[in-house]
Amino acid sequence: MDYAIEAENLTKIYSKSKKALNSVNLKVPKGRIFCLIGRNGAGKTTFLRIVGTQLEPTSGRAVVLGHDVVTEPDKIRPRISVVPQEAKVWNFLTPWDYVYYYARLRGISAGEARETCVEALKKLDLYEDRNKLCLQLSGGMKQRVLVSMAIVSGAELLLLDEPSIGLDPISRRQLWSYIRRIVKAGHTIVLTTHYMDEAEALADNVAIIHEGEILSVVDINQILEGNGSSMILEVNGNDVSWVSAYGGEQVIGGKAKIKLDEDEKIMLEIMVKAREKGCRVTFRRPTLEDYFIRLVGGIELESS
Numbered sequence: 001m002d003y004a005i006e007a008e009n010l011t012k013i014y015s016k017s018k019k020a021l022n023s024v025n026l027k028v029p030k031g032r033i034f035c036l037i038g039r040n041g042a043g044k045t046t047f048l049r050i051v052g053t054q055l056e057p058t059s060g061r062a063v064v065l066g067h068d069v070v071t072e073p074d075k076i077r078p079r080i081s082v083v084p085q086e087a088k089v090w091n092f093l094t095p096w097d098y099v100y101y102y103a104r105l106r107g108i109s110a111g112e113a114r115e116t117c118v119e120a121l122k123k124l125d126l127y128e129d130r131n132k133l134c135l136q137l138s139g140g141m142k143q144r145v146l147v148s149m150a151i152v153s154g155a156e157l158l159l160l161d162e163p164s165i166g167l168d169p170i171s172r173r174q175l176w177s178y179i180r181r182i183v184k185a186g187h188t189i190v191l192t193t194h195y196m197d198e199a200e201a202l203a204d205n206v207a208i209i210h211e212g213e214i215l216s217v218v219d220i221n222q223i224l225e226g227n228g229s230s231m232i233l234e235v236n237g238n239d240v241s242w243v244s245a246y247g248g249e250q251v252i253g254g255k256a257k258i259k260l261d262e263d264e265k266i267m268l269e270i271m272v273k274a275r276e277k278g279c280r281v282t283f284r285r286p287t288l289e290d291y292f293i294r295l296v297g298g299i300e301l302e303s304s
């Protein structure tokens with residue numbers, strides 16, 4: 001398989017006391033959406049900044065599009081685009097200004113820049129509003145201006161650091177559909193988020209990072225199809241202790257979770273038992289959040 005990013009024992013220490021990245025090994029396949037998920041401070045931005053050649057690792061190695069980030073950053077930079085976490089558009093420029101001048105800065109000729117600019121703005125549904133001041137745009141549109149800048153350069157690899165932060169639920173979904181469209185056009189996207197629904201909606205592959213370490217790299221479909229359990233039963237009631245007989249666990253007062261394969265006999269048995277105990281049962285599919293909480297929450301609980 002062809003990889004856009006290959007990280008080997010990648011480590012970053014900002015100060016002596018703490019490793020922001022601790023021996024990270026990660027491979028990002030080309031032409032996919034790869035989500036790096038983790039809590040605040042997990043190391044997501046540090047990873048993207050190293051891969052984006054803005055920050056050097058303390059040790060280990062990262063190869064991006066076949067080139068080493070430390071020895072050959074100049075070979076990487078023309079082929080990637082970054083939307084940093086803190087990026088904001090300035091109110092007194094227009095989407096056209098942003099995207100056109102960015103294309104020119106990336107070395108694209110004036111004629112070609114006009115063409116790619118129209119294309120990028122249309123892809124992100126900003127063409128009609130291209131001459132409005134950013135001041136007049138919604139938060140979702142402003143974020144789309146940043147993403148259209150990232151694609152106008154024709155970069156093969158886009159690094160988006162928490163692109164939907166601060167957006168309302170509808171704007172987030174719109175942004176997701178644009179991101180999916182970009183990938184179909186052949187780009188590779190690495191996106192960081194701490195929103196599980198965002199990773200579920202977008203990712204082909206997900207890496208969970210916690211305190212600088214990669215805890216797991218998974219195919220999202222594997223998680224959503226169950227990863228060992230294809231159904232989750234949530235039980236509510238005064239006495240839920242009986243769930244342990246079915247491998248269930250109590251979550252918080254009066255609530256319990258049972259993971260099951262789709263076994264009708266057992267399900268029926270649980271329903272009967274729940275009724276006897278005066279409990280209510282709801283069925284749902286497993287989510288990435290279940291998986292994340294189990295992995296990261298488990299560690300947090302152990303250390304607290």
Ligand SMILES: Nc1ncnc2c1ncn2[C@@H]1O[C@H](COP(=O)(O)OP(=O)(O)O)[C@@H](O)[C@H]1O
Pocket residue numbers: 014015018020038039040041042043044045046047
């Ligand atoms: N420039 C910096 N100097 C010192 N420590 C930093 C710096 N940037 C990040 N850190 C620390 O590194 C860790 C990882 O941060 P970061 O990569 O920003 O995480 P995330 O993006 O997942 O929230 C955190 O403990 C953070 O406080």
Ligand SMILES: [Mg+2]
Pocket residue numbers: 044045046085161
């Ligand atoms: Mg961050």
